[in-house]
Amino acid sequence: MTGAAAARPRGAGSHGSAPETVREALRVSISSGELAPGSQLRQDELAERFGTSRIPVREALRQLEAEGFVTFLPNRGAVVSDLSIDEVIELLEIRIALECHALRLAIPAMGESDLEEAKAILQSYDEEPDPAKWGTFNWKFHEMLYIPCNRPRLLSMIEANYGHVSRFTRTLVSRAAGKERPQREHYHLLELCRDGQIEKAVRLLREHIVETQKTLRSAQRHAARDLGSGG
Known part of the structure; x- marks a missing residue:
């Protein structure tokens, strides 16, 4: 607190x-x-x-x-509260629906200051060595992209849903996926936003979150296998 x-x-x-x-x-x-x-x-x-x-x-x-x-x-x-892996996967599906809608609304309203602040967050993310802190930068970047949509209730729903997801994926997914691929996608997403490529940006965002689902499932399988082998 x-x-x-x-x-x-x-x-x-x-x-x-x-x-x-x-x-x-x-x-x-x-x-x-x-x-x-x-x-x-x-x-x-x-x-x-x-x-x-x-x-x-x-x-x-x-x-x-x-x-x-x-x-x-x-x-x-x-x-x-605790959540099962299937419940977290469902929350990620909800995340796709909410955030893709917010991004579609936000891109036409983005100003240069929004884009520059998002870029600065990514640069700080690049310099952070601790995987436990990557989730915070990830959220700040995504939040910055959605704020221009100017839909307070939608943004509140996105934040609450992300909070549920992040407490179960923050370290597990960060360590499993690293940050090279997610950061590459973040920079590409930012450029699509800058160029006003709404549909391409929304498609990339969807793929970006789907990849988190896949990584989570994979990490769960490896954890179960290690537990079963006594590792």
Whole structure:
């Protein structure tokens, strides 16, 4: 959780601000892998951490439950949700639908500053040696491409879906795929956006995410084989 979120004063802002602050901070922690699947989320501990009562914490957890990030279990309370490999594959299919639509809407509205900022993100991505951090750059790049679509609800859905996917693919896929191929595709995608090649860009984006599905399935098979062989 971010220090800024934890430091928000008790009762700050409107009635909805405290639950929103807690919800957003927890969602970031879950998406980043800081809070692993199965981690227990105790309301009293969270209330103390965020400097609030248990009521906004409870509301935030219910919102996260609706988004699929949290599950309420008998005798355990709220825990970070887990997902099967098939559920992650389905979320990647949803990602294709949402992000391809957003990109199609965004390209005609992209300005030079949008394109340059996306390029700067890729350059920082190139220089990052830690696979655990690649997912953050990946998200920032994709987000930058979609922001010009100016559809807040669509962007919110994309961010939530990406958060679900990334906590299961962030390290596994990054280590299995490396970053040479994804980065090559990112730069190509950026050039297609710059040239206004909407359909080619959307097709490449779809293929880019499908490749993540394939990599995830392959990594799962290798992990199962290694487990079976006692490796």
